[in-house]
Amino acid sequence: MNPLAALRGEISGNTPRIALVDTLRGGALLLMVFYHFGFDLNYLGWIHFDINYDLRWLTARALILGSFLCIVGVSLALAEAQHKTPQQKLLRTAKIALAAGLVTAGSWLFIPDQTIYFGTLHAIALMSLVIQLRPLPAGVAVLIGLVAIGLGSSFSHPVFDFPGLAWLGFMTYKPLTADYVPMLPWFGVCLLGYATAKVFLQPLLGGKLVKHRAWPEGLLWLGRHSLAIYLLHQPVLLAMLVPITGLLKSAPPN
Numbered sequence: 001m002n003p004l005a006a007l008r009g010e011i012s013g014n015t016p017r018i019a020l021v022d023t024l025r026g027g028a029l030l031l032m033v034f035y036h037f038g039f040d041l042n043y044l045g046w047i048h049f050d051i052n053y054d055l056r057w058l059t060a061r062a063l064i065l066g067s068f069l070c071i072v073g074v075s076l077a078l079a080e081a082q083h084k085t086p087q088q089k090l091l092r093t094a095k096i097a098l099a100a101g102l103v104t105a106g107s108w109l110f111i112p113d114q115t116i117y118f119g120t121l122h123a124i125a126l127m128s129l130v131i132q133l134r135p136l137p138a139g140v141a142v143l144i145g146l147v148a149i150g151l152g153s154s155f156s157h158p159v160f161d162f163p164g165l166a167w168l169g170f171m172t173y174k175p176l177t178a179d180y181v182p183m184l185p186w187f188g189v190c191l192l193g194y195a196t197a198k199v200f201l202q203p204l205l206g207g208k209l210v211k212h213r214a215w216p217e218g219l220l221w222l223g224r225h226s227l228a229i230y231l232l233h234q235p236v237l238l239a240m241l242v243p244i245t246g247l248l249k250s251a252p253p254n
Contacts, residue, residue, distance in 0.1 A: 022223030028067040073193025097125040118167040119179030138198040145191030152185025
């Protein structure tokens, strides 16, 4: 049986879904929400950590972000295997780019001293565009991915401190922005996910990995609506935490 035909019969809708990928994406999204909840508590003064230098926070961020970008690579490889049209691919990338623009606008309005100009969604949009323009064999993707990770993790030069080049990742310091995800080394992580999906493509498209009944419904739902949740979770968290913080600060001491 054609695994794509089985996939379309298992999950309703015009766009085939891979339950395993949705579940992993949903899990990464849930961890990100918890991370941002802690970030907001720290920002509002409920807890006190140096998030930019505390190894625990840095490790958590790297693992969550790495998971997201790896899954982005997997999704791009699956889109190739499902023979999505260039228009479908570009429309999806355009939606992500528009969402990135909304993140920039929102951060400029509410935290102008830490405006997000090349964060997670900006990076995902550019990585997606690059891979869509030039699909790669798995071996080549692994090689370029490892070089990207090594170069981005070890090389920096003052010439790249110019703000217009910050997106590359070769700055000698971390810019003051609430979310900074440069292409290097992170594009390498995306490429490794892309290559992994190409190698294990048939298992991903068949069997229990595509069946929604085999995976937690909550994580599946999060994974299927990840872009909307990514955009909305911080406004929702802050809408709850900011008034509570104000009430606690204005309450008379016992």
